[in-house]
Amino acid sequence: MATTSRRDFIRLSALASGMLLVPNFLHGLDKHGMPLMPGSNGKRLVVIQLSGGNDGLNTVVPYLDDLYYKARPGLAIPAKKVLTLDSGLGLNPAMEKLRLLYEQGHVAVLNSVGYPDPDRSHFRSMDIWQSASASDEYLHTGWLGRYLDSIPGGAAAHSAIEVDDMLSLALKGEQRMGIAVQDVQRFYQASNQDFLRKAAGQHQEAHDHHQVDYLYKTLIETQQSARYLQEKTKVYRSRQSYPKGEFANHLKTIAELISSGVESRVYYASLGGFDTHVRQELQQGRLLEELSVGVYSFVQDLKQHREFDNTMIMVFSEFGRRVAQNASGGTDHGTANNLFLIGGGLKKAGMYNEAPDLQNLDQGDLMYQIDFRNVYATLLQNWLQADAAGILGGNTKILSGLM
């Protein structure tokens, strides 16, 4: 009964203000101080995925380690070019803007992040990262999807938004799923095309065929989320300048969604092209610059709207690369890698742990020091205030002091 009257109230107020209906599956109001999601603490997570296996050793460079220079005679970055940070580590020269953020105390670098029995297939390793499984375990849900499942009362589809055309496994839960939106306007037009909207309208009530019911329900939720996003974002446009390119555009879209007051807990964006088996230097440099300048603009944008303190950015890749270079001017698939956390709410910025150990390798590969699932656990538990053990299966540890 309560739902009915609340829905009526939404409908009335929507008519009064001349707005479109707010999705009727939401369990609260988004304006005037009432949180959309019960238990939400107003914090959000932005995940940036570097696809292809970013070469971590040429991203955060151990420029005081002779072994690094020995393993990469043609590919190592000369010490004088490295943008120094702490503990004998420095950034790739393409990442000046990221160093700026680092100096401002907004960046934590976690070294040697990985998992036991690493897999060197891009697809499989990305699946492991996205589903948060062990390497001999096959899950068909993602860690952020399971986070959506765990939200009491149910989360709307747009509680987790991937700026893309396709939805990643990471955002698929058992009961709930995020949505993939590349462009809010296009997403709205495509899902609310006249015939489909009318057909869906005829299927608002439960259908006695369970699959018909399920498909229409998914369709209706998508349409509602599209309408909600369209309505929310139609006025505001970011004035922050971003570099050229799809990736920066996606970050800009996320900033606009955040600044428009869209109530989402999770955003997801990817930058691809890191599979640098061949002629790595130029390619990786360009990509790292795109990453660094894009993230910097994004942070400035959020700061202007006082949203940076509520936002945590995680940058990861499915694996690092082998310590030694190959014969094609590149590097082959490796194992453990570094990971960035960027946010105004970091309690411990800087180098979180020591530089990778190039002395003790596993057949030419780095050995991991931090299990990536502990990073997830920390983000879920300490940042999103979710039940990390329930979502990740209980064997995880919280990285203390980070956030």
Added chain:
Amino acid sequence: MEQRALDRKLQHLYWRAGFGPTYRQENAPGSIKQAVRQMLRDAQHQQPLLQPAYRPLEEGQNSMLDANARLKQQRERRQSIEQLNYTWLNQMVTAREQLREKMTLFWHGHFACRLREPGLMQLQNNTLRQHALGKFPDLLLAISKDPGMLQFLNNQQNRKRSPNENFAREVLELFTLGRGYYTEQDIKEAARAFTGWGYNAKGEFVFRERQHDAGPKTFMGHTGNFTGEDILKLVVQNPQTATFITQKLYTYFVSDLPDTPRIAKLSAWFYKSGYDISGLLERMFTAKWFYEPALAGAKIKSPVELLVGLQRQFAVAYADSRSPYVLQRALGQELLQPPNVGGWPGGRNWIDSSTLAYRLRIGPALLQDAALAVYLKPDDDSEPSKPTNGRKDGLRIARAKASIVGLEKRLEKVSDDALVSSISQLLLQVPLKPETKQLIEQGIPATASRTEKIHQIAQYMLSLPEYQLC
């Protein structure tokens, strides 16, 4: 039986046991029994994938290649995989042995290997096809000695001195018994029995006796100097294997919701018959319950079922071999590239807001001869992505033409007024709501020619969620 009731049952059978009906009317069977027999007879034929597969260098030599050689190798491998994919997809469309192809797809998802080398993919696919409808123990043995399988599950590295348990574990967990019917110790012992199983550079199985652990093993309560063959025999002696396989087949052919009594009955017969696969399927397809109205449309089409079904009903012609590959990727099922050894989870896992939107758009786009554009996620294993640098990377376009000629011909005797009803019966496995039918009626311009009407109605039907079910 009334003709219309029989037609509906046949349509159900053709969607489940094959890749959907065509509009051919000649030699239509007079009963379900006849139709099933015909399908089984047709399925005796088999056509291996003949696409000549590119053979690469031996593994491990990659890191020695210079940049150009490496790029060339990647390109050739990718083209070869695409061709193989295209060949198989078309075979599903045209083969009269529909059931054999459908079962090959089933085993492809059951013994799921994500391989890199097209030559190994081809070999494995043909092995699955050859044994798809025979006795399960023969299939199990053949696929266990398949080079692609041995490579994917690291049995090449399974040696007496350092056993690798990967293959043994998946045989028990995913291929035969299922979780909970063996112990960790059984896995260890089985792994010892499989030591020495490998393959050579020509893609042939080899038994390396010197790496084989010939000592005694205790496996599931039996003790002996077991070989790999012995382990596989012991595994199929356990009726749980029959139950596990039957359950999976039931999910594939009947419904995502398992029915324990039916599965128990079927699997008991399966076990007694010595695991006769085609006999089991015949029982399933001729059972009365198989045609219960509640089961019609109870399955969400897999992306491959959707694409092949469209191709069969609307004579879809792709502009190039890349287009169907792009669509498979966008919908989340790329032939020859299952996500992991667990195969495609299927069912509702096929559906999210994006894949549903694509599914609803594909049919109408094909009929309108419109290109479909999609940004694909990178797949660096088979196609290393390039840096974006301001360019729209990942944008792929699928082009194809579809025709309603077959549908139109089938509707020759149908009056204009009855078009919506008749087309919905031909294209959909679940009835439309009356108001949705009305909505479609309202969308047909009064001045349209008959062909235009049929075209428009078909477009509406293909854009409905109901078309996603079979």
